[in-house]
Amino acid sequence: MYGRNFDKYERKYFPKNEKPGDLCERIKKIITKTGLHSSVVEYGAFNKMMGFAAIAAGDEKKAVNHLIESHAVLHRQQVNLRYKKTEIRDNCGYTYKFGVNPSHLKFNVDCQEDSQSLESKLAELPREWYMVQLTQPYKPCKWLPEASNSVHPLHLTVLPTGPKAIAPFTITVPAPDNSMYDLCADVKNLLDTNKSSLQAEYGNHSMYWKMRQKQNNRMMTAVKEMEYNWLREWRLLLIADSLENSDDTREMIGIVDKLIADDRSLTPLSPKTVWLLRKVSTTAGYLSKTEIARLITVILPDNKKLASNLILSIVSKSKTATKLRQEKRKTTVLIVDEEIDYLPLEAMEILQDHPVTRFPSLHVAYAMFKEHEESIVEGCKVMVINEESGMGIVNPSNNLPKMEKRLRIFMDYWLPKWRTIYNALPEEEGLANAFVNALVNHEIMMYNGHGSGIQYLPGEKIEKLRVRAAVLLFGCGSVKLVPIGGRFPPYGVSNQYLTACSPCTLGMNWEVTDLDTDRMTSCFISTWIPSKAEKSWNYIDFEKWSNGTLEFKSNLERGKKEQFNDTTSPFFEPEMLRAVAISKKVCLQFMTKAAIVVRGLPVKVKWNE
Structure with a gap:
């Protein structure tokens, strides 16, 4: 329901008269028939296509698996290559081994329930982590400058960790509707000229500091555009949960739970919907009243009465919600698509005061966890x-x-x-x-x-x-x-x-x-x-x-x-x-x-x- 906000993107890149489910199956057959290996660059693009098709077909579990599999394909293969070299050296009498064990990178992308499944791996990871993946959607000819430098939709995939977490899910945020300003193009241009601007000779100190201030202003503008016009209200998905629930947090969650319990609707809410409603209540201090209303309306499209009650109740607790901004939060683990890694995500207001780290893929994050698990x-x-x-x-x-x-x-x-x-x-x-x-x-x-x-x-x-x-x-x-x-x-x-x-x-x-x-x-x-x-x-x-x-x-x-x-x-x-x-x-x-x-x-x- 939340992934349908990319209709324009879907019409632009989806083949006409092609059913999403059929397209996904045809791509899998191509991979199987050609023996396409994960070392091939196209493997990442194929998985983005299958993730996109699965979203359109309403198969969220499959979509999440393929979006995860699309990340850091080349890096994962290089890890495999490096470890293989150590095994060859071992056969030649060298006993010193190095590198990440590639067995930790294995991932069952076909949604089968086993030790390599996504759910089993997420259950092993620490509950103190709050993991979100940011993926640039599939785009034909993405390597062309005119395609790679422009702002685009964004798949936000929430990956709850720990043994009792809800199932992962993804939401596609559309590109900002701002034809006058392209933040991706502006940031890339700023970074491309940054070194030459710093090394240039200036007639006096005043000219140099004006240049620095102009750089600062451009980057601040881009960060605000990214946070408030691109991610918009869905930026709440990047805000980590409280490390330990305070009385104020429990109060906000209690409001949501009571209204849901009192609702007489015959249709029970899914765990994902309940999680999102609780998330809105505990992050309301970062959101405007309009954003809160938009979120709850989208989350509950078929229950206007409950949506209205939730909006009124959460907005009325604005003082409590504002206090929650000072909560000590879990570590935000960002799984960032390599194509958008240049974006200054940590500089956003929602992240700047909290612990944040990056990984190129969930595979690598899990492998590093296993390598250091004992400590x-x-x-x-x-x-x-x-x-x-x-x-x-x-x-x-x-x-x-x-x-x-x-x-x-x-x-x-x-x-x-x-x-x-x-x-x-x-x-x-x-x-x-x-x-x-x-x-x-x-x-x-x-x-x-x-x-x-x-x-x-x-x-x-x-x-x-x-x-x-x-x-x-x-x-x-x-x-x-x-x-x-x-x-x-x-x-x-x-x-x-x-x-x-x-x-x-x-x-x-x-x-x-x-x-x-x-x-x-x-x-x-x-x-x-x-x-x-x-x-x-x-x-x-x-x-x-x-x-x-x-x-x-x-x-x-x-x-x-x-x-x-x-x-x-x-x-x-x-x-x-x-x-x-x-x-x-x-x-x-x-x-x-x-x-x-x-x-x-x-x-x-x-x-x-």
């Missing part, structure tokens, strides 16, 4: 750390002296026992070996330099490691998925870190400037990683530190010590994703804030003296 507690991979658990590589190119000076001051003060390498390495150790040491023998690896560091340790070598560290890449475009060209999907070094089983990778989705990034880096590290420093980094005088001087604000009580290994400190946040959300607020440029992305598992540190 995952309450939805987070727990890393036990001490004062020497991390390693930093700063300014290896030796041409970022101001950044190096700032970070040297910070690291010497906050993490003096980390092994941090600046601008030059010992003669006996190459830079590639330093990277390997940081990735394999430490819990945290921090890189502050140009790009992602693959100029020192290529991605092909990363894949041959069993990466232990959470990887922090504070360089320009360090986790960007780069368009390869033709029909192939975008690809980036973050995929190679996932292949090497790294728990997670933090980085930038496009080019950023060093000062703003350094502010975020110091705030994030000092919030997430405990220290025995005497004073909290929250009291640093950022202006003086930016110019290379360590000085704290005078209003800090002298002599007072704040031991950050004491987890009761108000500034300590052991969950990495929550610390990232906090630290983004110190960014002075919206372009920097919107560029920060985490890919991989939620991670939590546990201090060990």
